[in-house]
Amino acid sequence: MPSSPASAPPALSITGLRKSFGRPAVDGLDLEVRAGEFYLLLGPNGAGKTTTLRMVSGLLKPDAGAIRIFGVDALADPIGAKQITGWLSDEPMIYDKLTPPEYLEFVAGLWSVPGDVAGSRSRELLRWLGLEPHARERCEGFSRGMRQKVALAGALVHEPRLIILDEPLTGLDAGAARLVKDVLQEKVRGGSTVLMTTHILEIAERMADRIGVIAQGRLIAEGTLADLRARTGREGATLEDMFLSLVDQDRAAE
């Protein structure tokens, strides 16, 4: 994991974040993601992971709390924060009637990426994600995996410093999932920060620099795999065992 200078702001800093939909979905969450790390957010269904990511991406307004992205206050300056953020949801929402290059052209326009830069980046991303042979087809006939790849290309075309992904591997076949994982690891190696949720614990074990476990809208554990093993006192345990143990402990403490 690349270490950032002590003075550099964290990629993401969340303090006292709250959001309620009748009942609390996110309940006083504090979280810090360091610049250049691959941070994975784990949690059972309804734990508040997606709500948290949507608030960070500016898609939901928090009831309370603060969000800073590379030092930019995302609530006071949402445009500044969005400029350096890329968002990808689990449900790829793209325009059926556009081709992948047209879609990327549109996204590049929204993020005001200069034309020549956007063109070369788009071609590179399409090649990287294996979409080049389909570049002249409209997305309406694409499989779920291909749609997810187009959406991922859209999230990366403006080279965001913070890449936020909500269950990006849901429904992908092994080949497509491997490709997406490779692209994300490459981005982290290039200095980007990745914040991602997933239910696939094997990914967390293999890819994450740090893991945060969230339950009932609160962060109940955080650290590297070794940190979590030490905390649960289960040497040699798999992440699945530790995850279930942490969630059970939290439920028991309620």
Added chain:
Amino acid sequence: MNAIASLVWFARHERRLAWRDALSMMTAGRPDRERRAWIWLCAFAIALHVIAYLLVRNFVSQQMQADLPTLIAVTASILLSGSAMLSQAMESVTRTFYSRSDLELILSAPVKAERLFAVRIGAMALSAALMSILLMGPFINVLIWRDGWQWLSAYGVLIAVSLVTTSLAVAITIKLFQWIGPRRTRVAAQITAAIVGGVFVIGLQTAAMFSSGTLQRLSVLQSETVLAHAPAPDSPVWWPAAAALGNGRDLFFVLAASLLVFLAVTARYAPRFAGYVLAASSVSEISRPAAGAHRFKVLSPAASLRRKEQLLILRDPWLISQSLMQLLYLSPPALLLWHNYGKAGGAVVLVPVLVMTAGQLAGGLAWLTISGEDAPDLVQSAPVTPGRLLRAKAEAVMQCIGIVFFPFIAVLLFVSRQQAFYAAAGIGAAALSSIAIQLWFRSQAKRSQFRRRHTSSRIATLAEALISIAWAGTGAVAVSGNSLWPFSAGFALFLLLCVRWLSPSRLS
């Protein structure tokens, strides 16, 4: 399960789906609105009966006879409702082919799919009949009340027309499928449905316009030329009309013939439906390669949004067919403009039609761009202020309106600069009002739900229509040279303010 039992079983399944679908349309998908929806429906039915009474009472007092002028008028009404039913049935057949919903489940089950398709064709006929009964029923009820029970036979004629039009719709769509293939059929059938729906009324208006210089549809039907060339009153051509007027023998023949046609078409085409559905579903898997390599051109955020909206509208055949329908209604006034070139009278008819159409077209387009955003997360997560996003979407709509209505304004400019100015101002005001209403009542929806956009907010739908009418009226008053037009414009603005006051965006 034997054939009859499985037909009944499928019919019950279809009835349950259709009922829930209708309920969901009435309540905009909110079960808590069911009671309110029923109250609205009852109020609507009462209002229609009142309107029907006001329109029909004069005919009743004239003691309607089955003479030639009456037979012509009733036949025209049957054809009018028949063209609408045919259009609706063609839409339903196309939807059955191309929307997957439960078809994969049914086609993979060990049942004879033709029974389901036979039931579905029957359901289409039923829904076409119900739709017509909803609109024509109040008139028939008033006639029964004021003139006698013989008018009950009009319901029989509506059912016969629905059977024939559904059979025609099935046959036309399947023939299109065979002639031009599954890919082109979708677009062709949708456009044909749109044209069929309006062609009869537009044809009548055009004929009326050339014969009497007005848009009064019925005037041409009662002209001496038509009466001289029409078949004699005892001709079979008039059987449906005579049946509607209470002739029991003609009603029997009309019903029997339509039922025979329907059964023959169902028996012939239901067994082939499964094959066509499979062919249609494989089409949607293949996307169409664009011509030539893509030349990357990045625009500003606002220009990107406008371009995206325009591309999506241009590439949506269904939407184009719907817009074409609205534009088709412009053809009679356009002909009127051409016919009355240089005379002042034409613009009095033309300008309100232009203004009204602009308001309705802008409302539909604004819904698509504002509420029907297919990638809301992407657009909201972009570093662009919400105000700028919405402004770009509104600009995209106004550009489309400009492209559609510019030719009319250009022609009007040659007739009279003042009339062209009033028309342009009215079109702009109506379009902007509709966009504003869509902004105030916006709620996230899928673009594919365009057909149901009216159910999400009835206030918005009603307001859009009322304000378009108000601007159309203002245009007519202004073009006729009446100095009271500012009052009419003020009334339109007052209505717009009331809508703003009622809108959820003000309350939130």
